[in-house]
Amino acid sequence: MSDPEIDLRLFQSSYFDEADEHLSTMEAALLELESNPSDAELLNTIFRAAHSIKGGSGMFNLRQIQQLTHALESLLDPLRAGALAITPAIANLLFRSTDLLKTLLQNAKAGSSETVDTSATLAELEKAYRAPRTPPAGGSPNVASPPQCPMKAQEPSSALQASAPHSQRFEVHFAPGAQLFESGVDPVLVVRNLCRLGENAEVRLRSESLPPLSRLNPEACYLSWDIRLESQCCEAELRDVFAFVEDASTIEIRALPETERAQDLGIPAAAAPPPVDEPGSPPPQQVPPPQVPAPQAAAEVDTHPREKLHEAAAATQSTLRVSTDKLDRLLNLVGEIVIAQSMIVQALDHPAADTLERVRDAVVDMERNTRELQERVMSVRLVPMASVFNRFPRLVRDLGLQCHKQVELRILGQETEIDKGIIEKLIDPLTHLIRNAIDHGIESPEARRAAGKDETGTLTLCASHQGSSVVIEVRDDGRGLDTQRLRERGESLGLIQPGDSLSDDQIHALIFEPGFSTAERVSDISGRGVGLDVVRRNLDSANGSVVVTTERGKGTRILLKLPLTMAILDGLSLRVGEQTFILPLLSITESFRPTRDQLGSIFGRSEVVRVRGEPIPLLRLYEALQVVPEKTDPLRATVVIVESGSDKVGVLVDELLGQAQFVIKSLEANFRKVECAMGATILGDGRVALILDVDSLIRRGMGSTHTALSA
Amino acid sequence: MQEQITRISLQATIDAVAALELAITARDWVALGCDLELECSALERIDAMALQVLLSLQKELATTNHTLRLSSVPSEVMQYLAYAGAAESLLGAGVKS
Numbered sequence: 001m002s003d004p005e006i007d008l009r010l011f012q013s014s015y016f017d018e019a020d021e022h023l024s025t026m027e028a029a030l031l032e033l034e035s036n037p038s039d040a041e042l043l044n045t046i047f048r049a050a051h052s053i054k055g056g057s058g059m060f061n062l063r064q065i066q067q068l069t070h071a072l073e074s075l076l077d078p079l080r081a082g083a084l085a086i087t088p089a090i091a092n093l094l095f096r097s098t099d100l101l102k103t104l105l106q107n108a109k110a111g112s113s114e115t116v117d118t119s120a121t122l123a124e125l126e127k128a129y130r131a132p133r134t135p136p137a138g139g140s141p142n143v144a145s146p147p148q149c150p151m152k153a154q155e156p157s158s159a160l161q162a163s164a165p166h167s168q169r170f171e172v173h174f175a176p177g178a179q180l181f182e183s184g185v186d187p188v189l190v191v192r193n194l195c196r197l198g199e200n201a202e203v204r205l206r207s208e209s210l211p212p213l214s215r216l217n218p219e220a221c222y223l224s225w226d227i228r229l230e231s232q233c234c235e236a237e238l239r240d241v242f243a244f245v246e247d248a249s250t251i252e253i254r255a256l257p258e259t260e261r262a263q264d265l266g267i268p269a270a271a272a273p274p275p276v277d278e279p280g281s282p283p284p285q286q287v288p289p290p291q292v293p294a295p296q297a298a299a300e301v302d303t304h305p306r307e308k309l310h311e312a313a314a315a316t317q318s319t320l321r322v323s324t325d326k327l328d329r330l331l332n333l334v335g336e337i338v339i340a341q342s343m344i345v346q347a348l349d350h351p352a353a354d355t356l357e358r359v360r361d362a363v364v365d366m367e368r369n370t371r372e373l374q375e376r377v378m379s380v381r382l383v384p385m386a387s388v389f390n391r392f393p394r395l396v397r398d399l400g401l402q403c404h405k406q407v408e409l410r411i412l413g414q415e416t417e418i419d420k421g422i423i424e425k426l427i428d429p430l431t432h433l434i435r436n437a438i439d440h441g442i443e444s445p446e447a448r449r450a451a452g453k454d455e456t457g458t459l460t461l462c463a464s465h466q467g468s469s470v471v472i473e474v475r476d477d478g479r480g481l482d483t484q485r486l487r488e489r490g491e492s493l494g495l496i497q498p499g500d501s502l503s504d505d506q507i508h509a510l511i512f513e514p515g516f517s518t519a520e521r522v523s524d525i526s527g528r529g530v531g532l533d534v535v536r537r538n539l540d541s542a543n544g545s546v547v548v549t550t551e552r553g554k555g556t557r558i559l560l561k562l563p564l565t566m567a568i569l570d571g572l573s574l575r576v577g578e579q580t581f582i583l584p585l586l587s588i589t590e591s592f593r594p595t596r597d598q599l600g601s602i603f604g605r606s607e608v609v610r611v612r613g614e615p616i617p618l619l620r621l622y623e624a625l626q627v628v629p630e631k632t633d634p635l636r637a638t639v640v641i642v643e644s645g646s647d648k649v650g651v652l653v654d655e656l657l658g659q660a661q662f663v664i665k666s667l668e669a670n671f672r673k674v675e676c677a678m679g680a681t682i683l684g685d686g687r688v689a690l691i692l693d694v695d696s697l698i699r700r701g702m703g704s705t706h707t708a709l710s711a
Numbered sequence: 712m713q714e715q716i717t718r719i720s721l722q723a724t725i726d727a728v729a730a731l732e733l734a735i736t737a738r739d740w741v742a743l744g745c746d747l748e749l750e751c752s753a754l755e756r757i758d759a760m761a762l763q764v765l766l767s768l769q770k771e772l773a774t775t776n777h778t779l780r781l782s783s784v785p786s787e788v789m790q791y792l793a794y795a796g797a798a799e800s801l802l803g804a805g806v807k808s
Binding site: 188192195204205207211212214219221223 | 734741795797
């Protein structure tokens with residue numbers, strides 16, 4: 001890559017991550033602001049978040065984001081100062097602006113060239129800013145701190161320059177601190193970004209502090225710059241370009257009076273001071289216009305087209321922030337493993353009487369360190385559920401308003417940690433479950449009052465650890481599911497047959513079937529039968545399960561159970577014929593060799609095994625997977641009972657081999673999808689073993705029983 | 712008598728790490744005691760540290776009345792030098808004391 005912008009792209013990914021966090025902060029503070037409109041600190045929080053987003057946007061030439069955040073700041077300033085009051089209209093405008101900002105950031109992150117029209121929101125922000133001011137509390141006529149770049153009444157807003165440009169001449173002095181290079185920032189790129197905010201830029205390099213080579217410390221920065229340019233931006237916007245270097249630099253920006261401006265433009269001005277020329281400094285250089293791209297209106301970074309795809313791919317990569325302490329510990333562990341490996345090699349290269357003992361000790365060390373390394377690497381991928389839950393207060397607020405319902409959201413266990421990959425699969429399911437709970441579950445205030453309930457419904461999101469699983473609960477105190485209607489709907493859609501013997505849980509699970517809906521009306525929130533199937537689909541792909549419990553008139557509780565991680569599985573290896581299979585340990589309740597009186601069948605067709613009187617469908621694994629078994633007689637084989645939710649099946653296998661941790665490899669990525677398998681693993685002897693998908697096994701086992709029952 | 716010029720080629724990327732090496736190597740060039748022309752057709756990128764070394768080398772050479780200039784500069788590097796305000800001094804005849 002020959003483009004100097006490559007350095008900036010490395011920072012860009014971090015910028016988008018940070019911007020996401022700032023957006024979440026803004027949204028949370030806005031929600032709280034609705035309940036506490038007099039809390040000035042909340043406004044400060046929103047302002048700081050908007051300002052941080054703006055700072056980076058200047059650096060990466062994201063003009064629309066810069067304009068929008070700037071307009072937001074301008075409105076927030078009088079709000080902070082008490083000169084404007086927070087009204088529901090302003091709160092909604094701030095919410096809408098945050099949404100628009102989110103869209104712009106998402107587009108920029110994805111490298112999308114889609115143009116988003118921000119003019120209406122910018123106009124609304126300016127209109128709100130220009131609204132008549134109320135004197136701030138305390139009666140001081142001018143309490144408001146000066147806005148960073150006020151939308152002056154006598155001139156067009158800088159946030160709306162696109163519609164009413166007005167340029168001004170600026171002089172900027174930029175003297176990076178001597179240590180600037182240590183931060184990895186290239187000051188020339190900062191100068192470039194500044195030049196891109198205007199036109200007719202003149203850059204004067206100041207190198208008088210630069211020593212001759214014999215006395216040069218190449219790691220210290222000696223250069224500084226004086227830049228003159230014409231720009232439609234205000235001083236604050238220009239200053240934002242220096243957001244990442246301002247702490248370690250001297251930055252002076254001043255708007256030039258007309259006389260100096262006239263001189264710059266070549267118009268004689270007797271009063272203008274002569275330009276400062278220092279001996280040894282190169283003359284000011286006009287930055288060649290063709291090489292200086294004009295500021296772009298679209299929310300994208302100007303790069304070469306062929307690099308766009310690469311850039312977009314890089315930008316959308318999922319990232320995690322990891323503390324250096326954690327990384328150092330990982331590095332130490334790797335070091336320990338390397339030492340143990342060296343000890344083994346040395347012991348084998350120089351055989352002695354104690355070689356075996358030395359090798360054994362080294363292997364024990366290596367095993368311990370490898371396990372710790374694995375646990376620590378896993379922990380690096382764990383992120384708190386708060387990162388998902390934090391997005392829902394806003395959703396609940398908006399849906400409540402839209403549906404004319406009063407909903408209180410309770411969030412519990414947001415500190416619960418879960419693998420980042422799994423968290424990403426949870427966002428859509430939880431969103432759909434919340435939409436459905438508010439649209440169909442929780443009743444209107446009138447209906448709740450009539451039912452003797454509090455007018456405000458409660459929606460609870462709760463996360464907790466259970467063994468090596470995470471359980472997420474979505475609970476509402478609404479009207480609950482109508483089991484009879486679900487059944488009728490399932491029959492009319494052909495999902496179940498009339499007369500099928502199904503438990504209530506099985507009927508409730510129909511809501512996760514594609515296209516299933518009992519809604520009498522279709523709203524833009526839910527009811528089209530589209531959406532809840534994503535719950536099952538995403539949970540299946542994350543090796544999770546979902547259970548619905550409901551009580552008519554009392555509410556619905558949906559439990560999502562997911563593994564902590566998708567990379568390593570605690571499993572039980574077992575054998576059928578010459579094949580080895582793995583069952584997730586979490587799904588196994590017990591295993592035993594059945595006695596004759598435990599075995600039976602339903603209507604002489606489907607086999608069951610009775611466990612403490614409970615008939616459980618028996619699935620002969622060799623039949624399901626079409627492998628040649630060693631044992632076909634259940635009295636000589638072993639039955640492993642596995643469960644998912646309230647469903648169970650007994651899996652008939654030749655023998656159990658042992659319990660261990662297995663690294664999960666994707667079958668679809670490496671081979672193809674295999675029925676009844678959720679992945680594969682490589683065993684210690686190099687052979688490949690299928691990891692069995694318990695839900696598929698249960699569906700298969702239960703399916704044969706249902707068929708038998710309805711026969 | 713015609714002034715002796717030594718031509719040296721700069722290649723690939725000269726960023727932080729390479730700039731440190733450049734600073735050391737450039738001291739040997741000063742010892743040559745002649746004008747220097749750095750041929751940049753294969754130069755892909757430089758950063759501010761490298762630029763600073765070049766300007767410092769230019770200053771050092773100027774103390775012995777010698778010059779440094781860059782030639783065949785690719786457009787992207789040229790653009791970088793323009794933004795840095797160093798294009799004229801490094802592409803022209805250099806600074807003579």
